[in-house]
Amino acid sequence: MAVLERTPGVLRAMLAGLPSQWTDATEGPDTWSPYVIVGHMIHGERADWVVRARTVVEQGESRAFKPFDRFAQFRESEGKSLAQLLDEFEELRVQNLRTAKSWELSEAQLALVGEHPAFGAVTLRQLLATWTAHDLGHIAQIARVMAKQYAQAVGPWREYLPVMDR
Amino acid sequence: MAVLERTPGVLRAMLAGLPSQWTDATEGPDTWSPYVIVGHMIHGERADWVVRARTVVEQGESRAFKPFDRFAQFRESEGKSLAQLLDEFEELRVQNLRTAKSWELSEAQLALVGEHPAFGAVTLRQLLATWTAHDLGHIAQIARVMAKQYAQAVGPWREYLPVMDR
Numbered sequence: 011m012a013v014l015e016r017t018p019g020v021l022r023a024m025l026a027g028l029p030s031q032w033t034d035a036t037e038g039p040d041t042w043s044p045y046v047i048v049g050h051m052i053h054g055e056r057a058d059w060v061v062r063a064r065t066v067v068e069q070g071e072s073r074a075f076k077p078f079d080r081f082a083q084f085r086e087s088e089g090k091s092l093a094q095l096l097d098e099f100e101e102l103r104v105q106n107l108r109t110a111k112s113w114e115l116s117e118a119q120l121a122l123v124g125e126h127p128a129f130g131a132v133t134l135r136q137l138l139a140t141w142t143a144h145d146l147g148h149i150a151q152i153a154r155v156m157a158k159q160y161a162q163a164v165g166p167w168r169e170y171l172p173v174m175d176r
Numbered sequence: 177m178a179v180l181e182r183t184p185g186v187l188r189a190m191l192a193g194l195p196s197q198w199t200d201a202t203e204g205p206d207t208w209s210p211y212v213i214v215g216h217m218i219h220g221e222r223a224d225w226v227v228r229a230r231t232v233v234e235q236g237e238s239r240a241f242k243p244f245d246r247f248a249q250f251r252e253s254e255g256k257s258l259a260q261l262l263d264e265f266e267e268l269r270v271q272n273l274r275t276a277k278s279w280e281l282s283e284a285q286l287a288l289v290g291e292h293p294a295f296g297a298v299t300l301r302q303l304l305a306t307w308t309a310h311d312l313g314h315i316a317q318i319a320r321v322m323a324k325q326y327a328q329a330v331g332p333w334r335e336y337l338p339v340m341d342r
Contacts (some may be wrong), residue, residue, distance in 0.1 A: 012194055013322065019189040024315075028178055129332035139329035140337070146323035147339035149190075150316040156179065157312035163305035166295035171306070173313035176342050 015107055017145045018100035021048060024152060026096055033092050035159050044152045048095045049083025051148060055102035057082070059141040060109055066124040066134045067113055074125040110138075181273055183311045184266035187214060190318060192262055199258050201325050210318045214261045215249025217314060221268035223248070225307040226275050232290040232300045233279055240291040276304070 025033055025044055033044045042050070062075045087095060113119070120135040157173045168174050191199055191210055199210045208216070228241045253261060279285070286301040323339045334340050 013198065016189060016194070020186065023182060023185040023189040028182070032179065126332070129335075132331055132333070136329065136331035136333060139326045139331075140333040143323045143326040143330050143333075143337055143339070146319045147337050150319035150323065150339050150342075153312045153316035153319065157309045157316065160305045160309040163302065164309050165298055165302035165305075166292070167298070167302060167306040167309075169295075171309055171313050173309070173316050176316075 011107065011111070013142045014103070014145060017051075017149070018096070018103050020149055021051075021099065021152075022096050024149075025092060027093075032156055032159065035155055037155055037158055042151070042155070044155060045087070045092050045095070046083055047148050047152055047155075048092065048099060049087035049090075050080070051145070052095060052099050052102060053079065053082040053086060054141075054144065055099065055106055059137070060106040062124060063110065063113075063134060063137055066122050066137065067115075067119060069122060073123065075127060077127045177273065177277070179308050180269070180311060183217075183315070184262070184269050186315055187217075187265065187318075188262050190315075191258060193259075198322055198325065201321055203321055203324055208317070208321070210321060211253070211258050211261070212249055213314050213318055213321075214258065214265060215253035215256075216246070217311070218261060218265050218268060219245065219248040219252060220307075220310065221265065221272055225303070226272040228290060229276065229279075229300060229303055232288050232303065233281075233285060235288060239289065241293060243293045 025048070036043045036046075057076070058078050065073055065075060090098075115134070120133065120138070122134050123131045124134070124137065126132045154173050154176055157171070161168060161174045164171060164174075191214070202209045202212075223242070224244050231239055231241060256264075281300070286299065286304075288300050289297045290300070290303065292298045320339050320342055323337070327334060327340045330337060330340075
């Protein structure tokens with residue numbers, strides 16, 4: 011929770027007001043810019059983490075998760091500024107954490123199982139840990155994408171900057 | 177500059193008030209925690225970037241850079257809380273950016289050369305680009321170190337989280 015609640019502020023601190031040379035930059039064809047990544051994280055708030063967690067918590071007839079659309083952001087972010095996306099992400103995250111906290115999950119509930127489309131049985135505990143690690147992975151990705159824009163500009167220092175070749 | 181001036185806020189958004197299980201976590205023996213990384217970045221503000229840039233800008237007798245101590249933080253951070261380090265980094269960064277801006281560097285000045293202890297001739301432009309990329313590399317590292325704390329907890333999702341194996 012301590013990590014999940016910080017993410018909207020982290021994205022804002024990194025990206026709000028930053029020139030688009032940075033926020034639209036990628037690592038090459040078919041890789042994502044910071045702008046695309048924020049859109050992807052918004053889709054996760056709408057369609058993945060808490061939606062799937064609810065399926066597990068409620069233990070209804072079907073505990074199967076809907077497949078997650080990894081390309082939804084190319085459609086859903088259309089026409090939106092990065093500032094709008096940062097606001098949207100924050101609102102959804104605050105709402106989702108409120109929902110998750112309201113469940114007051116017990117150890118027994120954290121061990122309940124849902125059905126992942128690829129992996130099969132996964133626990134609620136694994137789902138919530140993945141929500142957190144997914145945030146951190148994309149924060150690392152945003153910083154890496156930005157760093158790579160200077161891969162040439164740093165000259166010989168590249169040798170000391172492993173981020174350039176990750 | 178747009179990136180450099182955001183870094184203190186990014187570190188604060190990621191780390192301020194976060195439990196020490198996260199801020200003292202590492203990737204294993206002889207790897208750095210977020211706490212250690214912030215100390216290293218402070219030493220960079222004190223002894224590296226603007227100090228070296230000044231050597232180049234002033235074009236005095238010697239343009240040789242002093243070697244950078246990559247372990248200074250283990251000595252210099254001693255007894256300090258992470259909150260203190262975050263404040264210290266911010267103060268030093270604000271001051272250093274004020275200095276760098278005051279030079280009102282021209283294209284000609286950016287092409288001036290200093291002497292790196294390992295690489296030999298490097299330009300001021302390369303030094304300033306490296307200052308920026310170095311920030312981003314360490315932000316990515318902090319997020320990665322944190323993500324890895326959940327390498328086991330995410331269960332089968334690990335396969336979808338490349339950050340766990342970088």
